[in-house]
Amino acid sequence: MRVIVTEDVTEMAVRAADLVVAEIKKHCNPVLGLATGSTPIPLYKELIRRHKTEGLDFSTCISFNLDEYVGLGPNHPQSYRRFMNENLFNHININIKNTHVPDGTITDFDAIERFCDEYEERIRDVGGIDIQILGIGANGHIGFNEPGSSIGSMTRIKTLTSKTRADNARFFKSMDEVPVYAITMGIGTIMNARKVVLLASGEGKAAAVAAALEGPVTTMCPASALQLHRYATFVIDKAAASKLSLETYEMG
Ligand code: PGA
Numbered sequence: 001m002r003v004i005v006t007e008d009v010t011e012m013a014v015r016a017a018d019l020v021v022a023e024i025k026k027h028c029n030p031v032l033g034l035a036t037g038s039t040p041i042p043l044y045k046e047l048i049r050r051h052k053t054e055g056l057d058f059s060t061c062i063s064f065n066l067d068e069y070v071g072l073g074p075n076h077p078q079s080y081r082r083f084m085n086e087n088l089f090n091h092i093n094i095n096i097k098n099t100h101v102p103d104g105t106i107t108d109f110d111a112i113e114r115f116c117d118e119y120e121e122r123i124r125d126v127g128g129i130d131i132q133i134l135g136i137g138a139n140g141h142i143g144f145n146e147p148g149s150s151i152g153s154m155t156r157i158k159t160l161t162s163k164t165r166a167d168n169a170r171f172f173k174s175m176d177e178v179p180v181y182a183i184t185m186g187i188g189t190i191m192n193a194r195k196v197v198l199l200a201s202g203e204g205k206a207a208a209v210a211a212a213l214e215g216p217v218t219t220m221c222p223a224s225a226l227q228l229h230r231y232a233t234f235v236i237d238k239a240a241a242s243k244l245s246l247e248t249y250e251m252g
Contacts, residue, residue: 012043032062043133063094
C-alpha cells in the first residue's frame with residue numbers, strides 16, 4: 001500500500017491528478033472510476049485546469065461513478081449525476097455518453113437489481129476500471145458501503161445508515177428529503193479496479209484513515225479492504241494523516 005502525505009489539499013489534488021493523468025496517457029480508452037463528495041473537488045478542479053491550460057484530453061475516456069441516491073433524478077440539485085456534470089464533465093471534453101452514474105430514477109426494487117447487474121456488466125464490457133478514485137467516510141465507508149458491508153459485494157442497493165443520512169442532511173431542506181436508499185458499487189467492484197486512489201483531507205478523517213491503513217482488515221471499516229489491493233494509494237493531507245503511527249510514509 002502506498003501512502004502519500006501532502007502538505008495541504010492543493011498538493012493532494014496535484015499528486016492525485018498525476019496518478020489519474022498517468023492512466024489516461026497509458027490506455028487507448030481509459031476507464032475512470034469517479035467519486036462525489038467534497039474531497040475530490042480539488043482533484044476535479046486540477047484536472048479541469050490541466051485540460052484547459054495543458055490540453056489534457058478526455059475524449060477517449062469512459063467513466064463510472066461509485067454511487068447515486070435512489071429517488072433523485074439527474075436534475076435534482078443533490079443528485080450525483082448533477083454533481084459530476086457541474087464539477088467535472090461540463091468543463092472537460094469527455095463524451096457525456098461515455099459517463100455512467102447509477103440511475104437514481106428507478107424505484108422498483110427488482111428493476112434496481114437488474115440495473116445493478118447491468119452496471120457491473122458494462123464495467124466488464126469496457127475491460128474494467130483502470131483507476132478508481134475514492135473518498136472515505138468518517139466511519140470508514142467507501143461509496144455507500146457502510147460498516148458491515150461484505151468485502152466481496154458488487155453494485156447493489158443499500159439502505160443508508162442514520163449517521164450518513166444525518167451527515168448529508170445539510171444538503172437537503174429537511175431530514176425527510178434525505179434519500180433512504182442508494183445504489184453503490186460494492187467493495188468487490190472497487191477491489192476489481194486495477195488501481196485505486198483514496199483521498200482524504202482534514203482531521204475529521206484521521207481516525208478512519210488510521211483504521212483503514214493500520215487497523216485490521218474488517219467489514220467494520222470498509223476502506224480497510226484496500227490493504228488487500230495490489231495497487232492502492234492513499235493521497236492524504238497532513239491533518240488526515242495525523243493519527244497514523246508508522247513513520248514510513250512518503251511525504252508529499
Ligand atoms: P466527503 O465524503 O468527501 O464529502 O467528506 C467522503 C465520503 O463520504 O466518501
